[in-house]
Amino acid sequence: MVKSHLKSLSVDMDLGYNTFKEIARSSTHTILAACGLEHRKGEVYEVQPPVCLHGEGLANGLSSLMKGCCPSCFDSFVKDVVRTIMDIRVPQWLGFRNF
Numbered sequence: 001m002v003k004s005h006l007k008s009l010s011v012d013m014d015l016g017y018n019t020f021k022e023i024a025r026s027s028t029h030t031i032l033a034a035c036g037l038e039h040r041k042g043e044v045y046e047v048q049p050p051v052c053l054h055g056e057g058l059a060n061g062l063s064s065l066m067k068g069c070c071p072s073c074f075d076s077f078v079k080d081v082v083r084t085i086m087d088i089r090v091p092q093w094l095g096f097r098n099f
């Protein structure tokens with residue numbers, strides 16, 4: 001899931017294999033930490049936890065890795081994390097961003 005977001009966000013840039021892998025790994029650990037799951041401390045960035053207002057969806061049995069957050073909010077949270085970490089790891093990218 002992290003990788004598919006990272007791929008779509010980095011489609012216009014030449015990230016390089018190692019950078020791509022590092023960003024994917026940091027994103028994964030940051031998301032695991034946000035879910036309260038096991039993670040490696042050194043890889044975790046500070047991010048805003050997702051806010052889900054879709055209580056009905058959760059009541060219908062829809063749920064994601066994260067408690068109290070539906071799959072679609074969780075998905076945008078993953079995208080946010082990937083983008084945040086990309087901004088930190090690839091500062092020159094800011095100049096290319098135009099969407």
Ligand SMILES: [Zn+2]
Pocket residue numbers: 051052053054069070071072073074
């Ligand atoms: Zn939601």
